[in-house]
Amino acid sequence: MNEPENITQKKQVLEVALLTSTQPLSLDDMQKLFADRMERATLRMLLDELKQDWDARTMELVQVATGYRFQARAEYTPFLARLNPEKQSKYSRAVMETLAIIAYRQPVTRGDIEEIRGVAVNPNVMRQLQERDWVDVVGQREVPGRPSLYATTKHFLDDLNLKSLAELPAMEDFVKTETQLDL
Known part of the structure; x- marks a missing residue:
């Protein structure tokens, strides 16, 4: 395929890159797909269109801390879990309390x-x-x-499908679900 000439072709290039990537793609990563410099506003517009194109499908385009990725819609995860039935990690109360303290009070020391x-x-x-x-x-x-000093990582945000720490649930809600976090 030659360099994409129109918006539809550029959107297809973005779509295939996002669908085949094992990691979220940042706007900078996606700009590298095109020889000609694409404005970030144009790129965001194409991503919004892609998101709408996939609106009624089984996958969705989401933005997380490190970029954009396609993922299965939540209602399909129980079925997908059957493909890999290995026991998912359960975290102890101590691990979840420590994680919550770091997430909500960062940066913190072990003493804190x-x-x-x-x-x-x-x-x-x-x-x-x-x-x-x-x-x-x-x-x-x-x-x-x-x-x-300890703080959470972008990987933590990605695993929780968050763009930033501002999207964390209220501390009380986080602690209630502490032993249910199966990522």
């Missing part, structure tokens, strides 16, 4: 987490959150001992 929870943070809890790429060290607090 311990003060809020009232118990020591198990190193395995922090390791589990870092291995999942939901939490990372973002710096050190400028106090004696320079403790590490």
